[in-house]
Amino acid sequence: MKSLWGVPFYRYLPAAILLVAAIVYFVTSLGYNPDARLFPLLIGATLLALLPLDLVAISRTSIGDKIRVWFNPADATPDEKDEEEERPLKRHVQALLFVFLLIALMYLCGILAAIPIYVASSVRFLGGRSWPIALIMAVSVGLSCYVLFTVALQTDLYPGILFN
Amino acid sequence: MADWVAGFQSLLGFEEILYLSLGIAIGLFVGVLPGIGGTTALVLLTPFTFSLEPVQAFALAAGIMGSTSMGGVVTAILLNTPGQTANAVTCLDGFPLAQQGKAGYAIGAAASSNALGGMIGIISLLAIMPLAGQLVMAFGPPEFFLLAVLGLVLVATTARGRMFRALITTAFGLALATVGFSDVTGQERFTFGNEYLWDGVHLAPALIGLFAVAEMVQLTVKGGSVAKAGAPAAITGMFDGLMASIRNWGTLLRGSVIGTVVGIIPGIGGTVASFLSYGITVQSAKDPETFGKGNIKGIIATEAAINAKDGSMLIPTLAFGIPGSAEMAVFMTILVLHGMQPGPLMMMQNQVEIYGLIWALTAACVISAAVGIFLARPLAKLTRIDVQLLAPVIIAVGFVGSYAIDLSIENVLITAIFGVIGYVMIKFDYPRLPLVIAIVLGGIAERNFHQSMMMSDGDLSMFLGRAVSVVLLVSIALSLLAPNLKPLRRAAAMRRAAGGERFKRKIGG
Numbered sequence: 001m002k003s004l005w006g007v008p009f010y011r012y013l014p015a016a017i018l019l020v021a022a023i024v025y026f027v028t029s030l031g032y033n034p035d036a037r038l039f040p041l042l043i044g045a046t047l048l049a050l051l052p053l054d055l056v057a058i059s060r061t062s063i064g065d066k067i068r069v070w071f072n073p074a075d076a077t078p079d080e081k082d083e084e085e086e087r088p089l090k091r092h093v094q095a096l097l098f099v100f101l102l103i104a105l106m107y108l109c110g111i112l113a114a115i116p117i118y119v120a121s122s123v124r125f126l127g128g129r130s131w132p133i134a135l136i137m138a139v140s141v142g143l144s145c146y147v148l149f150t151v152a153l154q155t156d157l158y159p160g161i162l163f164n
Numbered sequence: 165m166a167d168w169v170a171g172f173q174s175l176l177g178f179e180e181i182l183y184l185s186l187g188i189a190i191g192l193f194v195g196v197l198p199g200i201g202g203t204t205a206l207v208l209l210t211p212f213t214f215s216l217e218p219v220q221a222f223a224l225a226a227g228i229m230g231s232t233s234m235g236g237v238v239t240a241i242l243l244n245t246p247g248q249t250a251n252a253v254t255c256l257d258g259f260p261l262a263q264q265g266k267a268g269y270a271i272g273a274a275a276s277s278n279a280l281g282g283m284i285g286i287i288s289l290l291a292i293m294p295l296a297g298q299l300v301m302a303f304g305p306p307e308f309f310l311l312a313v314l315g316l317v318l319v320a321t322t323a324r325g326r327m328f329r330a331l332i333t334t335a336f337g338l339a340l341a342t343v344g345f346s347d348v349t350g351q352e353r354f355t356f357g358n359e360y361l362w363d364g365v366h367l368a369p370a371l372i373g374l375f376a377v378a379e380m381v382q383l384t385v386k387g388g389s390v391a392k393a394g395a396p397a398a399i400t401g402m403f404d405g406l407m408a409s410i411r412n413w414g415t416l417l418r419g420s421v422i423g424t425v426v427g428i429i430p431g432i433g434g435t436v437a438s439f440l441s442y443g444i445t446v447q448s449a450k451d452p453e454t455f456g457k458g459n460i461k462g463i464i465a466t467e468a469a470i471n472a473k474d475g476s477m478l479i480p481t482l483a484f485g486i487p488g489s490a491e492m493a494v495f496m497t498i499l500v501l502h503g504m505q506p507g508p509l510m511m512m513q514n515q516v517e518i519y520g521l522i523w524a525l526t527a528a529c530v531i532s533a534a535v536g537i538f539l540a541r542p543l544a545k546l547t548r549i550d551v552q553l554l555a556p557v558i559i560a561v562g563f564v565g566s567y568a569i570d571l572s573i574e575n576v577l578i579t580a581i582f583g584v585i586g587y588v589m590i591k592f593d594y595p596r597l598p599l600v601i602a603i604v605l606g607g608i609a610e611r612n613f614h615q616s617m618m619m620s621d622g623d624l625s626m627f628l629g630r631a632v633s634v635v636l637l638v639s640i641a642l643s644l645l646a647p648n649l650k651p652l653r654r655a656a657a658m659r660r661a662a663g664g665e666r667f668k669r670k671i672g673g
Contacts, residue, residue, distance in 0.1 A: 014592045018336065025339055028354060036351040039610045040342045046335045054332055071328035087385050092591075095384045096584065098556075099377060102563060103580050107573065111564055119556045126384060127552025141557050145564050155568045158576075 006060030015054045022047035098122050110160030112150075116142035171519025174219045175527070183220045184524055187227015188532050192539075194228075195235020195248060202232035202248070206494040210501070218502040222521040225495055230282060230528025233470045234536040237274040241463075242267055245376045245558065250470045252375065252597060253438040257455060257462030264458055271540040272405020273460050274467045275533040277416055280409055281468030282529030284420035285427065285475035286522055292428065292479060302632050305615035310627065310636035312609035315436045317643045318443030319601045330598045333589070337599040340365045341606020348614040360574040367603060369566040369575040370582040374596050376562040377579060378586025383551040402537060409464045415445055419465040423472030428479050435604050439597075441469035447646050471529055475522070482506050482518060 002009045026044030029037045057067040101121070105114035120138035123129045149155040174180065194205040205228050213221035236251035241258035254274065261270040303311075316338075320330040343354045344364030355361035409416050419441040426437040445465035446455045455462050481492045483506075496506055504510050504517070566579040589596050620626035627633045 011592070014588055014594065018332070022339075025354070029342075032346075032351055032353060033349060035614065036346045036349040036353060039613065040339070040353065043335055043338045043342065047332070047339065050328070050332045050335060054328065057328065068328070071331075091385050095381045096587070098384075099381060099559060099580060099583060102559065103576060106563065106567075106576055111567060115560045115564065119560055122556040122559075123553060127550070127556075129552065133553075137553060137556070141560055145561065149564055149568055153568065156571065157564065158567055158571075158573050 004059070005064070007058055011058055012055055015051055015058065018047070019051040019055070022051055094126060098126055106158065106160070108160050108162050110163055111157040112142065112146060113160065113163075115145055167515035168519050170516045171521075172523050174516060174520040175223060175523050179217075180220055180223050183216065184223040184227045184527060185531075187224040188231045188528050188535065189227075191228040191231030191528070192235040192532055192535060195232035195237075196239055202228050202491050205232070206491060206498075210494060210497055213498050214501050218504070218517055219520045221498055221502060222517060223524045225498055226521055226524035227528045229474055229491060229495070230471070230525045231532030231535075233467070233474075234275065234278050234532040237278065237467060238271065238536060238540065241270045241274065243554075243558065244379045245562075246371070248470075250435045250438045251466075252371070252435070252600060253442045253466045254463055255375070256442070256597075257457070257459050260456070260458035261460070261463075266401055266458070268540060269401035269405040269408070270460070270463055272402040272537060273408040274405075274463050275537045275540075276406040277409040277419070277464040277467040278471045278536075279530045279533035280416055281420045281423060282471035282474060283526060284417070284468070285424050285472030286526050286529075288420070288424040288472070289475040289478060289522065292424070292476065304630070305612040305619065306627050306630060307632045307636060309609055309612035309616055310633055310640065311436075312605040312612065314636055314640050314643065315439060315605050316598070316602060316609070317640050318447075319439050319598045321443065321447070321643055321646070326593065326595050329593065330595045333594050333596070334598040334602045337602025338606045338609070340599075341603050342610065347607060347611045360572065364607070365603060366569070366572075366575060366578055367600075368569050369578040370603065371600060372562045372566045373579040373582025373584075374586035374589075374600065377559055377583030378590055378596075380551075380555040380558050380562075381583065381587050382590055384555045386551070388551060402540065405460070406537070408460050409468070412461055412464050415461045415464045416468045418444065419468030420472040423469030424476040426469070427473030427476030435601065437469040437473045438466045439601055441465045443643070447643070474529070475525060478521070478525075482510060 004012065022044060025040065026048060029040035029044055031037075032040070053067055053071075057064050057071070098118070098121070102114060102118040105117055108114075109117075116138035119141045120134045123137050124131060124134040127134075145157075149157055175184065190205050190209070191202060194202065206225060209224065209228070213224060216224070232248055233250065236246055236248035237254055237258070240246045240251040240254040241262050244255045244259040244262075246252040246255055258270045258274065261267065316334055320334050321327055341364065344362050345351070346353055352362065422441040422444065423437045426440060442455075442462055442465055445461055446452050449455065449459075449461065451459070477492055481496060499506055499510075504514055510518070563576055563579055566575045567573060569575055586596055588594075589599075616626060627637060
C-alpha cells in the first residue's frame with residue numbers, strides 16, 4: 001500500500017476530504033450578507049487552520065509528533081484501539097452496500113416492502129445464515145414494523161415511487 | 165402545604181394512576197427506540213389528551229417525560245445506541261461496561277441515579293420556585309452564548325487524547341449547524357436550493373445515523389456479539405449498581421445540581437446537562453483516564469443530570485411561559501388545551517394541578533427506574549445475540565424511526581449519510597460526540613452572539629462587564645487549561661526528579 005510520510009495514504013483521506021469541504025464552505029459563506037456570514041466565516045477559518053495541522057499530525061514526522069503532543073495533553077493517551085485484526089476492505093464495503101441497498105429499496109418499493117427484503121438478504125449473505133432463518137427474521141421484523149408504526153402509531157409509511 | 169397534599173390526592177384516582185402507568189409504559193417504549201423521543205410521543209398524544217381531565221393529561225405527559233430517559237439508558241448501555249440524544253453520553257462508559265459483561269451493574273447504577281437524580285431535581289424545583297425569576301433574568305444573550313461555548317469546550321476537552329480532533333469535529337458540527345435559514349437575518353445558507361435543508365440538518369435522523377447505523381455497520385464488519393467474547397453471560401451486579409450511586413453520592417449530587425441548573429435555563433436541554441455533568445466529573449476525577457472505558461461515575465453523573473433537569477425545566481415553562489425544550493413546548497400546548505396559560509398567573513391559580521404534575525413526575529422517575537431494572541435482565545440478553553442477526557433489525561428500525569419523525573423520506577437519506585460519516589469517524593478515530601453537541605449548540609451560540617453584539621453595538625468587552633458572563637468566561641478558560649495543567653505539573657515534577665538525580669550523580673562523581 002502506498003504511504004506518505006510513513007503513514008498509509010488512505011489515513012489522510014478523511015482530513016483531506018474535510019479540508020476540501022471546508023474550502024467550499026468558506027468560499028460559499030463569502031457570498032452571504034455580512035451578518036449571515038460572520039459565524040460561518042469564523043467556523044470556516046477555524047477549520048482551515050485546524051485541518052492542515054491534522055494532516056501533518058497524521059504523518060510520522062517530527063513536526064507531526066510535536067503537533068500531536070502539543071494539542072493532546074500528554075497524560076491523555078489515545079483510547080486503546082481495538083486489538084482485533086483489521087478486516088479486509090471488501091467486508092467494510094459490503095456492510096455499507098447493504099445499507100445503501102436498504103435506502104434504494106425504501107425509495108423504490110416503499111418501507112414495508114424494503115425491510116423484509118433487506119433483513120432477509122443481510123442475514124443470508126452478510127450473516128451467512130440459512131434461508132429459513134433469514135426468512136423468519138425478515139417476516140418478524142417486517143410485521144413488527146407494520147404493527148408498531150402503521151397500526152399503533154398510525155404512521156403512513158412511505159409507499160415508494162413505484163407504488164405511489 | 166394544603167395544595168401539595170391536594171396535588172398528591174388528585175393523582176390517587178384509578179384513571180389518574182392508569183394514565184400515569186400508560187405514560188410510563190409509552191415513555192420506556194419510545195425511549196428504547198432510537199430516534200423516537202419523548203417529544204414525538206407527546207406530539208402524537210396531544211390531540212388524545214384533549215378528552216382527558218387536566219390532571220389525567222398531566223399524569224400521562226409526566227409519565228412520558230419522566231421515563232424516556234430510563235428507556236434510552238437500556239439501549240445506550242447494551243447496544244451503544246442512545247435512545248435519546250441526552251443518553252449519548254451514557255454510551256461512553258455504559259457500553260464498555262456491557263462489553264466487560266457488567267451490563268447489569270451499569271443499568272442498576274443508571275436506574276438508581278436516574279431515580280435519585282430525578283427526585284433531587286424535583287426537590288430543587290420546589291426549593292427554587294420562589295427564586296426562579298431572578299435566576300432566569302440573570303441570563304441574557306451574552307450568558308447564553310458563553311454557556312453554549314462552555315458546553316462546546318467541555319465536550320472537546322473530555323475527548324481525552326483526541327482533543328485536537330474533537331476541536332475539528334466541533335467546528336465541523338458548528339458548520340453543519342449553520343445550514344438552513346439564518347435565525348439572525350433570515351437568509352438561506354448552504355441549502356443549495358434544497359427545501360428540506362431550510363430547517364437545517366435534522367438532528368434526530370443525523371443521530372440515528374451517527375450512532376445506531378454506524379455502530380451496527382461496525383459490528384457487522386467485526387462479527388460476533390455486542391458483548392465481547394469471554395465476558396460473563398449472566399447479568400450480575402444489579403444490586404451493586406443500585407448501590408453505586410449511593411456510594412458515589414458526591415458525583416450523584418453534583419450531576420443533579422448541574423442538571424437542575426441547566427434545566428432552568430431555557431433552550432439548553434438535557435444533552436448539554438449530560439455533557440456538562442460528564443465533562444466536569446471527568447475533569448475533577450483523580451483517574452480521568454478510566455472514563456470512556458467503563459467508569460461507573462460517568463454513568464451516575466450523566467443520568468442524574470438528565471433526570472434532574474426534567475423537574476427544573478418546568479420552572480421557566482410554568483413560571484414564565486418560556487419552554488425550556490421542544491418537549492416543554494409540546495407540554496405547553498397541552499396546558500393551553502386545558503385552559504391554562506403558563507405564566508405567573510398560573511402559578512397562583514393552578515397550584516393543585518402544578519403539584520399534581522410534580523408528584524406525577526416524581527412517581528414516573530421512580531417507577532420507570534424500577535421497571536427498567538425489572539426489564540434489564542431480558543433486555544441485557546440482547547448483547548449476547550449474534551450481531552449478524554441483531555444489526556439488520558436495529559438498522560431497519562432505525563431507518564423507519566428516522567422516517568417516522570416527520571414522515572420525510574429525506575430523513576432516511578440524512579441517516580444514511582451520517583451513518584457513513586459516523587462509520588468513517590469510528591474507523592479514523594474522530595470523536596463523534598463533539599459533532600452532535602456542536603450541531604445542537606451551534607444555533608444557540610450564533611443567535612445569542614448576534615443579539616449580544618446588537619446589544620453592545622459590536623463591543624466585545626460587554627462579556628467582561630456582567631457578573632454571570634465573567635463566571636462563565638473563567639469556567640471556559642479553566643476547562644481549556646485544566647487538561648493541560650496536570651501533564652505540565654507532571655512534566656515539571658519529572659524534570660525536578662531528573663535534575664535531582666543528575667545533581668546526586670554529580671556529587672557522587
